[in-house]
Amino acid sequence: MAVTDVYDFYQRLEDEDVILSFKGDFTSELLTSFLHILEARMKEIGTDTRKKKRVFNVLIESFQNLYHHIDVFKEKNLSFKRSALIIVKFAAGNFVVRTGNYVGNDGIKDLKRKLAMVNALDSDELRGLYRTKLTKDPRSTKGTAGLGFIDIARKSKSKLEYEFIEMDDETSFFCLKVVIE
Amino acid sequence: MEKFSVTGSAKTPTINFDGETGILEFIGRSIPENSVEFFAPLLNWLELYESHPKEKTVVDMKLEYFNTSSSKCILDFFKRLEKINGNQTYVHVNWYFEKDDEDMAEAGEDYEAIVSLPFKIIEVEEIY
Numbered sequence: 001m002a003v004t005d006v007y008d009f010y011q012r013l014e015d016e017d018v019i020l021s022f023k024g025d026f027t028s029e030l031l032t033s034f035l036h037i038l039e040a041r042m043k044e045i046g047t048d049t050r051k052k053k054r055v056f057n058v059l060i061e062s063f064q065n066l067y068h069h070i071d072v073f074k075e076k077n078l079s080f081k082r083s084a085l086i087i088v089k090f091a092a093g094n095f096v097v098r099t100g101n102y103v104g105n106d107g108i109k110d111l112k113r114k115l116a117m118v119n120a121l122d123s124d125e126l127r128g129l130y131r132t133k134l135t136k137d138p139r140s141t142k143g144t145a146g147l148g149f150i151d152i153a154r155k156s157k158s159k160l161e162y163e164f165i166e167m168d169d170e171t172s173f174f175c176l177k178v179v180i181e
Numbered sequence: 182m183e184k185f186s187v188t189g190s191a192k193t194p195t196i197n198f199d200g201e202t203g204i205l206e207f208i209g210r211s212i213p214e215n216s217v218e219f220f221a222p223l224l225n226w227l228e229l230y231e232s233h234p235k236e237k238t239v240v241d242m243k244l245e246y247f248n249t250s251s252s253k254c255i256l257d258f259f260k261r262l263e264k265i266n267g268n269q270t271y272v273h274v275n276w277y278f279e280k281d282d283e284d285m286a287e288a289g290e291d292y293e294a295i296v297s298l299p300f301k302i303i304e305v306e307e308i309y
Contacts, residue, residue: 028214032191050281053246057284060212060248067214127291135295139217139253147249155284 017091024083026070031063038088045090055088055095055180057155061148062086062099062178069101069174076104081171095180103174108164111174114146115162118153126154156180182233185226193219194244198226203235208243208309211251220254227261234265240274243308244285252288259296266298274300279308 013021019041022030035056042052066084073081084101103111121129130150137146153160161177182200189195194209205227213219240262247255259274266272274296276289286302293300 028192031212036191048281049279050283053282053284056246060246064214064248064250127287131291131295134252134256134291147252151249 017089019090021087023085026066054155058097058152058178061152065148069103097178099176102171114149118149119159203238206241210245211247216250216254234270238272243277263297272298274298276302277305
């Protein structure tokens, strides 16, 4: 990497309307900093409260998903796969949250099922599913409620775009794009 | 009964549970990674309160944000309160939402629909 490549890197982010991004280990302090920085930026842009809250909610659940996926890698001692990427874009009045992280291939089937399900439902159906799962579904051992994607879909009011890129027999890279209109 | 208080942080709400007045208050954000851990002492306190509750218990929910893992814990909290909402003692929930925050109002309606407690969903200029 040449010294000046950092400019190309910067310009690429600028061209893509990236207002905030992070690549590295996700720690518990990171979410707070992220929300803090975004809050100031949204004030500048003049984002209304409702949209701000929706973006924040999508970020909160995205971070929760990332922590969870990283935990799985910690348990398996695959430290080099712990790093993840999160990007927030703002263009034409819409916020876009994109995440990229490694997931174990054994968890993909379940992720795809959840994602396809939320994408198949309209807002009333999502609300019904949320209520049903909140009431009936047991909590996982980690305390996660299995409601993350439902909440992301409810708050973003848009279909979730996703892709899994297979890396090897054990892992894939999970790309998720959420547009908050 | 002793009061139970927790000072809020960037990720957790301020909690004021007063066994003398019967007012149980949540103020702020509830977005910890481990909600079960955060809620455990609250639910423990509630278990003690259940044995000698006030005639009227009022819950004031003034939340700015909460994550889905907290949503399950909030439900556990309401479910516990259902037990003391009967003939001798009763429970009332005030669910606050900030002006224009229809998502938070909806969240209150979601709980109202699945919990057997009377809810009042209240719009305010600022949540705290």
